[in-house]
Amino acid sequence: MTARNMARRLPSLMRRTLGLAWRVDRGAITALLICQAISGLLGAFGLLATTGTIKALIASGHIIDRLHQAIPSIAVIAGAAGLRSLLGITVTALSSRISPKIAREAELMMLDAATAAELTAYDRPGYNDRFSAADRGVEVSRDLIGETQNLIASGASLIAAAGVLAVLHPVLLPLLVLAALPQGIASVRSARIGYVTMVKTHQDRRVLSLLRWYLVDKEPADQIRSGTMAPFLLEKYRAVGDRVTAATNNAAWRSAKVYVLGAIATGVATALVWGAVVLLLATGHMSLASAGTAFFALGAASSGLRGIVGYGADLYRTGLYLDDWSTFLDEAGGHRIDRGDQVPGSPLSVRAENLTYTYPSSDTPSLQKVTLEVRRGEVLALVGENGSGKTTLSKILAGLYLPTEGAVTWDGVDTCDLDSAALWKETAVVPQSYARFPLTARENITLGQPHGGDEAVHAAALASGAVDVLDDLRAGLDTLLAREMWGGQELSGGQWQRIAIARAFYRRSGLLVLDEPTSALDPRAEHRIFSGLRALARNRAVVLVSHRLANVAMADRIVVLDHGRIIQQGTFTELVADTSGLFHELWQLQNDRGIPNQREHTDPKESTAP
Numbered sequence: 001m002t003a004r005n006m007a008r009r010l011p012s013l014m015r016r017t018l019g020l021a022w023r024v025d026r027g028a029i030t031a032l033l034i035c036q037a038i039s040g041l042l043g044a045f046g047l048l049a050t051t052g053t054i055k056a057l058i059a060s061g062h063i064i065d066r067l068h069q070a071i072p073s074i075a076v077i078a079g080a081a082g083l084r085s086l087l088g089i090t091v092t093a094l095s096s097r098i099s100p101k102i103a104r105e106a107e108l109m110m111l112d113a114a115t116a117a118e119l120t121a122y123d124r125p126g127y128n129d130r131f132s133a134a135d136r137g138v139e140v141s142r143d144l145i146g147e148t149q150n151l152i153a154s155g156a157s158l159i160a161a162a163g164v165l166a167v168l169h170p171v172l173l174p175l176l177v178l179a180a181l182p183q184g185i186a187s188v189r190s191a192r193i194g195y196v197t198m199v200k201t202h203q204d205r206r207v208l209s210l211l212r213w214y215l216v217d218k219e220p221a222d223q224i225r226s227g228t229m230a231p232f233l234l235e236k237y238r239a240v241g242d243r244v245t246a247a248t249n250n251a252a253w254r255s256a257k258v259y260v261l262g263a264i265a266t267g268v269a270t271a272l273v274w275g276a277v278v279l280l281l282a283t284g285h286m287s288l289a290s291a292g293t294a295f296f297a298l299g300a301a302s303s304g305l306r307g308i309v310g311y312g313a314d315l316y317r318t319g320l321y322l323d324d325w326s327t328f329l330d331e332a333g334g335h336r337i338d339r340g341d342q343v344p345g346s347p348l349s350v351r352a353e354n355l356t357y358t359y360p361s362s363d364t365p366s367l368q369k370v371t372l373e374v375r376r377g378e379v380l381a382l383v384g385e386n387g388s389g390k391t392t393l394s395k396i397l398a399g400l401y402l403p404t405e406g407a408v409t410w411d412g413v414d415t416c417d418l419d420s421a422a423l424w425k426e427t428a429v430v431p432q433s434y435a436r437f438p439l440t441a442r443e444n445i446t447l448g449q450p451h452g453g454d455e456a457v458h459a460a461a462l463a464s465g466a467v468d469v470l471d472d473l474r475a476g477l478d479t480l481l482a483r484e485m486w487g488g489q490e491l492s493g494g495q496w497q498r499i500a501i502a503r504a505f506y507r508r509s510g511l512l513v514l515d516e517p518t519s520a521l522d523p524r525a526e527h528r529i530f531s532g533l534r535a536l537a538r539n540r541a542v543v544l545v546s547h548r549l550a551n552v553a554m555a556d557r558i559v560v561l562d563h564g565r566i567i568q569q570g571t572f573t574e575l576v577a578d579t580s581g582l583f584h585e586l587w588q589l590q591n592d593r594g595i596p597n598q599r600e601h602t603d604p605k606e607s608t609a610p
């Protein structure tokens with residue numbers, strides 16, 4: 001990162017900023033550029049008028065006459081200065097109108113990229129870090145227009161003053177550039193130090209924000225208290241915070257040293273410039289009036305140059321953060337969902353063929369050579385011990401992940417060739433941990449895609465048991481399910497799960513995936529779900545994941561997974577009867593709670609029904 005590097009990058013940064021500004025507010029950015037150009041021209045007029053003023057004042061004659069002669073030039077100087085201040089106010093107003101829009105646009109672009117990425121992107125090493133870095137880019141993007149416009153303003157006054165200086169004496173211009181160079185180098189070095197420190201402390205700052213969340217959010221608050229964890233977490237926060245502070249202090253100290261060296265060099269160079277002016281005057285190469293104008297022009301030019309260097313360094317530093325933002329857009333773009341364009345209907349058959357899946361961050365496959373099928377009207381249950389691959393398999397059948405090897409087909413078409421949005425229109429998923437959207441009850445069930453009016457919402461709520469929850473809400477379907485917000489109402493864990501099931505039942509989907517859907521439900525609510533599932537499966541293919549084996553008894557087929565492989569499959573009766581199989585063992589263990597007469601209920605020879 002050098003001054004040359006910065007000079008090379010600034011035009012493209014300015015282009016990018018102006019491009020963004022053009023995208024969000026064409027009128028304002030056009031007006032802003034016009035104001036800047038006029039302001040620059042007025043600056044030049046003002047400086048040129050200075051020569052006229054000095055000439056008139058130092059000419060021979062009566063002072064009143066000399067003052068009369070100077071009045072037009074003074075009027076030009078005063079008019080130009082007044083107009084420039086007005087333009088300055090306009091420019092500030094315009095840039096504060098554009099800045100938030102740019103930040104919003106940058107944020108929307110980032111959010112769009114994030115939601116348009118394959119789910120697997122989250123499992124890629126560094127993806128989340130890059131998202132945080134991009135977020136910082138969004139934060140600083142609101143400074144872009146201010147820095148760009150300051151840079152343009154400085155450039156305009158420099159051009160005006162430099163033009164005047166070139167007319168006065170050509171040697172002054174290169175000397176002036178020389179004088180600004182040390183400060184330029186110092187600013188760029190300091191910007192680099194700041195940015196590198198930010199990158200180095202990135203991980204730590206992410207940890208800090210996570211710890212902060214754990215310390216203040218309501219969700220873990222009970223565990224933090226009952227586990228007396230606060231001192232431990234606070235100590236951790238303090239230790240990580242100290243590391244970040246030490247790094248930033250170190251950076252500030254190094255920056256200060258660089259600035260001191262820059263200031264000393266600038267002082268020497270400025271003395272040289274003024275020495276040159278005195279020399280030109282003394283040797284008769286410049287008139288007194290020109291020297292007077294040079295005095296003002298040098299002041300204007302060096303403040304313009306200082307502005308270019310200072311704002312340039314600011315813009316350059318902002319650009320570095322913005323690079324993180326655009327890297328994320330590319331990164332998410334690299335994972336952008338880009339599958340085929342075939343539009344599936346409600347599937348008759350969803351099939352996995354020799355399916356193997358390895359998570360990007362893992363060396364070992366989570367699923368190996370899995371072949372199975374679920375057809376419309378069927379309930380397929382996936383069981384197995386923790387980590388055996390049930391959730392992963394259900395997500396792949398729903399097209400959320402694409403297989404690493406083998407294929408998943410919907411009615412014979414590979415999910416890679418299907419339009420993902422159309423595929424997910426045909427999919428309803430109740431995941432293990434479901435989202436608790438801070439939306440109304442209605443929106444939480446319709447997911448913002450209503451159909452069939454409130455009757456359809458009520459029908460889904462009736463089937464899922466959420467109807468009891470809705471009955472107790474203050475404003476029925478219009479109740480906001482968010483405790484933080486005014487008028488919001490909090491639900492219990494099981495009540496939320498009923499809403500999550502209702503939203504899946506509400507979707508007109510051909511594939512229904514239920515991953516531990518009743519883990520938080522009471523026995524009555526659980527009974528309602530499973531006794532209604534058969535009816536729901538009439539026009540859907542259903543994939544059910546459950547550890548409670550009694551719940552899978554109603555399934556047409558049960559697939560038992562172990563370390564990512566299918567080791568057994570069959571009906572509940574067949575699997576319970578297979579005394580050497582894992583299913584039988586798990587069934588025995590689940591019923592071995594020392595309940596009196598348990599054998600009566602569990603011995604498959606006496607009772608194979610759930």
Ligand SMILES: Nc1ncnc2c1ncn2[C@@H]1O[C@H](COP(=O)(O)OP(=O)(O)OP(=O)(O)O)[C@@H](O)[C@H]1O
Nearest residue numbers: 123359361362366385386387388389390391392393
């Ligand atoms: N995002 C991930 N990145 C890497 N490995 C993962 C990821 N998610 C799951 N795994 C691994 O994949 C394997 C299967 O996980 P999966 O969640 O499918 O199991 P499961 O049978 O649903 O488990 P459980 O019964 O606990 O819900 C496990 O070994 C797990 O560690």
